[in-house]
Amino acid sequence: MDGRHSATARAHSNIALIKYWGKRDDTLNIPAVGSISITLDALATDTHVEFRPNLGARQTDEFWLNGALTQSPRVLGLLDLVRERAGTTQGAVVTSSNDFLTGAGLASSASGFAALALAASTAAGLALNARELSILARRGSGSAARSIFGGYVEMHAGSRDDGADAYAEPILSPDHWPLSVVVAITAAGPKAISSTHGMAGSRATSPFFPAWVDTSEQNLAEMRAAIAGHDLAQLGELTEYSCLKLHALMLTSRPALIYWNAGTIAAMGTVRELRAQGVAVYFTIDAGPQVKALCAPADAALVAHALAATPGVLQTRMSALGRGAHLVAA
Secondary structure, three states: OOOOEEEEEEEEEEEEEEOOOOEEEOOOOEEOOOEEEEEEEEEEEEEEEEEEEEEEOOOOOEEEEOOEEOOOHHHHHHHHHHHHHHOOOEEEEEEEEEOOOOOOOOOHHHHHHHHHHHHHHHHOOOOOOHHHHHHHHHHHOOOHHHHOOOOEEEEOOOOOOOOOOOOEEEEEOOOOOOOEEEEEEOOOOOOOOOHHHHHHHHHHHOOOHHHHHHOHHHHHHHHHHHHHOOOHHHHHHHHHHHHHHHHHHHHOOOOOOOOOOHHHHHHHHHHHHHHHOOOOEEEEOOOOOOEEEEEOHHHHHHHHHHHHOOOOOOEEEEEEEOOOOEEEOO
16 A cells, blocks of 8 residues: 555444344454344444554554544554555554544444444555455444444354354345434433443353343344334334343343433333333333434434433434445545
8 A cells, every 4th residue: 555545434323123242252353142233324423544654553543533632442453454454554543523422322332433444444445345344343343343234234143263254234224114213312421331341241240141142043033023024013122122131131240230320211211101102112222321212203203302301311312214334525
């Protein structure tokens, strides 16, 4: 690779309907279970990568996140993978920004590493296909493998030791079955325990972890069927089940992982109250306090209004299903 090369990519956050938690291989970042997600149009990361011939690799890499110079071994590690594949030793300047809260349980690492994988590989002169990009993004963040794609996406846990079969692929485009997601934000700051550390603790200490792995394939099969049938009631029931099963795993870790706050509980209650009134809406919560409510687009404004009036909810954001990672003008 000669000269000065740069690229800018945008990727969107995703939320898992069937959750991913725990790793089969920490070094290669291979998940212990598969997952199914939806990509959110309203939550995006823009990442610009520039390789400069006057910079030596790693020692002079710069990573700017939301305007601040930041240290991130995971970002450096992904850049090293790109450099190795491209046959270059040039250092890189990475500038990334999120249009939503960072590190707060809204999957900013998913959109961030998906955007980084596409921007860095393109800037380095690589032309990776979608599967190769998904595998590369996975090395930075397991959920980032899914944000390479839009709409409904499945991540395969795989069985190979080298992780070559641990990648995501699309199930259904957002146009074929539109859904809305209302995000209820109940805390603005970053979460105290990262997902990476939380996963390691759950795998090592929770007595529920073996059952979590053993039951994953059945849950995935049921969700595939719900998506194929455009069955919102089945999708919603499975989504809530997987969410609560995940948090049961977290609660039985030692020390326990308690990401919820009072607003989280109240927002869950609001969703259940709406459903009792006949509104088809269902919640899910990742490793953080924020609640995401899934519903038909026609019900999104009603759901957003009810969640905004819920004690402990600071703000809401409505989102349609989004597209996959793509290049944008610098």
